[in-house]
Amino acid sequence: MSNVFLALQANEDTRAIIEAITEDNPHAVVHPSPAMVKIDAEGSLTVRRETIEALIGRSFDLQELHINLISLSGHIDETDDELTLHWNA
Amino acid sequence: MDMNVPKKKLSLKEKYSHMTRGLDWEPSYQSKDDVYPYAKYEGIKIHDWDKWEDPFRLTMDAYWKYQAEKERKLYAIIDAYAQNNGHLSVTDARYINTVKLFLTGVSPLEYMAHRGFAHVGRQLPGAGPRVACLMQSIDEIRHAQTQVHSLSNYNKYYNGLHDFRHMHDRVWYLSVPKSFFDDAITAGPFEFMVAIGFSFEYVLTNLLFVPFVSGAAYNGDMSAMTFGFSAQSDEARHMTLGLEVIKFMLEQDPDNLPIVQRWIDKWAWRGTRVLTLVAMMMDYMLPKRIMSWKEAWEVYFEENGGALFKDLARYGITMPKCIEDITKEKEHLSHQAWATFYNYGAAAAFHTWTPDEDEMNWLSEKYPDSFDKYYRPRLEYWRDEAAKGNRFYNKTLPMLCQVCQIPMLFTEPDDPTKICYRETQYKDDKYHFCSDHCKAIFEHEPEKYIQSWLPVHQIYQGNCFPEGTDPTAEGFDPLAAVLAYYHMNFGRDNLDFEGSEDQKNFDAWRGVATSND
Numbered sequence: 001m002s003n004v005f006l007a008l009q010a011n012e013d014t015r016a017i018i019e020a021i022t023e024d025n026p027h028a029v030v031h032p033s034p035a036m037v038k039i040d041a042e043g044s045l046t047v048r049r050e051t052i053e054a055l056i057g058r059s060f061d062l063q064e065l066h067i068n069l070i071s072l073s074g075h076i077d078e079t080d081d082e083l084t085l086h087w088n089a
Numbered sequence: 090m091d092m093n094v095p096k097k098k099l100s101l102k103e104k105y106s107h108m109t110r111g112l113d114w115e116p117s118y119q120s121k122d123d124v125y126p127y128a129k130y131e132g133i134k135i136h137d138w139d140k141w142e143d144p145f146r147l148t149m150d151a152y153w154k155y156q157a158e159k160e161r162k163l164y165a166i167i168d169a170y171a172q173n174n175g176h177l178s179v180t181d182a183r184y185i186n187t188v189k190l191f192l193t194g195v196s197p198l199e200y201m202a203h204r205g206f207a208h209v210g211r212q213l214p215g216a217g218p219r220v221a222c223l224m225q226s227i228d229e230i231r232h233a234q235t236q237v238h239s240l241s242n243y244n245k246y247y248n249g250l251h252d253f254r255h256m257h258d259r260v261w262y263l264s265v266p267k268s269f270f271d272d273a274i275t276a277g278p279f280e281f282m283v284a285i286g287f288s289f290e291y292v293l294t295n296l297l298f299v300p301f302v303s304g305a306a307y308n309g310d311m312s313a314m315t316f317g318f319s320a321q322s323d324e325a326r327h328m329t330l331g332l333e334v335i336k337f338m339l340e341q342d343p344d345n346l347p348i349v350q351r352w353i354d355k356w357a358w359r360g361t362r363v364l365t366l367v368a369m370m371m372d373y374m375l376p377k378r379i380m381s382w383k384e385a386w387e388v389y390f391e392e393n394g395g396a397l398f399k400d401l402a403r404y405g406i407t408m409p410k411c412i413e414d415i416t417k418e419k420e421h422l423s424h425q426a427w428a429t430f431y432n433y434g435a436a437a438a439f440h441t442w443t444p445d446e447d448e449m450n451w452l453s454e455k456y457p458d459s460f461d462k463y464y465r466p467r468l469e470y471w472r473d474e475a476a477k478g479n480r481f482y483n484k485t486l487p488m489l490c491q492v493c494q495i496p497m498l499f500t501e502p503d504d505p506t507k508i509c510y511r512e513t514q515y516k517d518d519k520y521h522f523c524s525d526h527c528k529a530i531f532e533h534e535p536e537k538y539i540q541s542w543l544p545v546h547q548i549y550q551g552n553c554f555p556e557g558t559d560p561t562a563e564g565f566d567p568l569a570a571v572l573a574y575y576h577m578n579f580g581r582d583n584l585d586f587e588g589s590e591d592q593k594n595f596d597a598w599r600g601v602a603t604s605n606d
C-alpha cells in the first residue's frame with residue numbers, strides 16, 4: 001500500500017493537531033523540516049475532531065485545518081467529525 | 090488562533106448540497122448548449138454533473154471566513170518583516186535572485202491562473218465544479234497580489250524587480266513559463282482542468298512550493314516563506330479539485346480515457362520542462378540548500394506521483410511515458426540550466442555566479458554520478474577564467490524548442506555529452522525541438538504551435554527593439570537594444586553577482602545594521 005501524506009505549517013495552532021494525528025494514527029511517521037511538518041502514513045490517515053478538541057480544550061471545526069494546511073496526497077473523505085486521506089491501491 | 094465555533098445547524102454534507110446544487114437552476118428560454126458553448130467540442134462526455142462531489146465540501150461562507158484569517162496572518166508577517174529590515178537577514182544577497190526569478194516568472198502565472206479558472210468556472214455546466222473553480226479563481230488572484238506585495242519590499246533595495254509584468258511578456262527565458270500558461274488557457278475547459286488542475290497542481294506544484302518555500306525559510310526570507318505557505322494552503326484544495334476532475338471524467342464515460350491520458354502525458358511533460366527553472370533555483374541559487382532537485386523529485390514525484398498513478402490504474406490510466414526520460418534527466422537538469430544562464434548572464438534580469446568550493450562539494454555529494462564527471466570541470470574553468478578577468482558571456486542567440494521554448498540545452502536521455510535535437514517538417518517550414526516529447530506534442534497540434542512567439546526568432550526579425558530603433562545604423566548594438574526593449578538596466582540588473590550593486594549594497598547595509606558606524 002502506498003503512503004498518503006499531510007503537510008502542515010509548524011506553529012502553535014498545529015502543535016495539538018499533529019499530536020492528535022499521531023495519537024489516532026500510530027502507523028504515521030512525522031518528518032519535521034524547516035517551518036513545516038510532513039506526516040506520512042501507509043494506506044490511510046485520519047484526523048479526528050474529538051481528539052483535537054480534547055487537547056485544545058475548545059470546540060474545533062475540522063475546516064480550520066485549511067488555514068495551516070500546506071499539502072496532502074490521497075483521496076479525501078471529510079465529515080463533521082473526521083477527515084480521512086486514503087489510496088485505493 | 091481562537092476561533093468561535095458555533096453549533097452546527099446543518100451537517101457539512103447538507104450545507105454543501107444547499108450551497109451548490111440548491112443555488113443552481115436549469116435554463117428555460119436558452120438551450121444548455123448555448124449557455125455552455127465550450128462544454129462538448131473536446132470530446133469529453135459527461136452524463137450526470139450531479140455525480141461531482143467536492144471532498145472538502147467547502148461552501149462560500151466558510152471559504153471567506155478561512156481566507157480572511159489566512160490574509161490577516163500573512164499581512165501581519167509581511168509588515169513585521171519590512172519594519173524589521175528583514176531583507177538584511179537573508180543568508181546572502183545571492184538569495185534575492187531567486188525572488189527576482191519568482192516575481193518575473195511565477196507570479197504572473199498566478200494571475201493567469203485566476204483568469205483561467207474564472208473562465209472555466211463559467212464554462213463548465215456542473216454547479217459543483219463551478220463553485221470550486223470560482224474559489225480557485227479568487228485564490229489565484231490572492232496569490233498574485235500577496236506575492237507582489239511581499240516582494241515589493243525587495244524592490245525598494247535591489248535591482249531587477251522594477252518591471253516584472255513588462256518583462257514577463259517579452260524576456261527570452263520568461264517566455265518559457267508564459268507560453269506554458271498561454272498554452273493551457275487557450276485549450277478547452279476540460280484540457281485546462283487537466284493541465285493546471287491535475288498535472289500542475291496535483292502532480293507538480295509540491296515541487297515548486299514545498300521545497301522552494303521551505304528553502305526560503307532556511308535562507309531567512311520570512312516574507313517568501315509566508316506567502317508561499319499561505320498560497321500552498323489553498324493548493325491542497327486545488328489539488329483535490331484536480332484529482333476530482335480526473336476521477337469524474339473517467340467515471341462518466343469510458344470514451345474519455347484516451348483523451349484524458351493524452352492530456353496527462355502532454356501536461357506532465359510541459360509542466361516538468363517549466364520546473365527546470367525551479368531545479369536550478371534549488372541546486373544553485375539558494376545559498377543555504379535544503380534538498381537537491383533530485384531529492385525533491387524523488388520525494389514529491391517518484392514516491393507521491395507513483396502512489397497516485399498506481400491508484401488511477403483502476404481507471405486504465407498509466408504513468409506518462411515521458412517519466413522515464415525525466416527520471417534520467419534528474420541527474421543533469423539543474424546543472425545544464427544554470428550553465429545556460431551563466432552563459433547568457435548579460436541578458437538576464439538577475440545575477441549569476443559560479444558556486445564556491447563548499448557548494449561544489451555539496452553538489453558532488455548530491456549528484457555523485459554526474460556532477461564531478463560532467464559539470465564541475467566546466468564550472469571550475471569558468472571560475473578560473475573569471476578570476477583572470479575573462480568572465481565569459483555568450484553573445485550569440487540560442488536555438489529554441491518550438492514547444493517548451495527552452496534553449497536547446499538538454500542532452501540526449503542516454504548521453505549527457507550530446508545535445509538533444511529533434512526536428513520535423515510541417516507545410517513549408519522546419520521546426521525544432523528539445524526532445525521526443527515536445528516533438529510529439531507539436532505533431533499532434535501543429536496549427537497551435539506554429540504560432541509560438543519565440544523570443545530568438547522575434548529578435549532576429551527585429552521585433553524586440555524599442556520603437557524607432559534603426560538596426561542598420563552604424564555601431565548598432567543589438568544586445569543593448571534588446572535589453573532596452575526588456576526595460577533591463579545594463580550593469581545593474583544583469584551580469585555576474587561578483588561586483589554587482591546588489592552585492593555591494595547588501596554588504597554595506599548589513600554592516601550598518603550590525604555595527605555602530
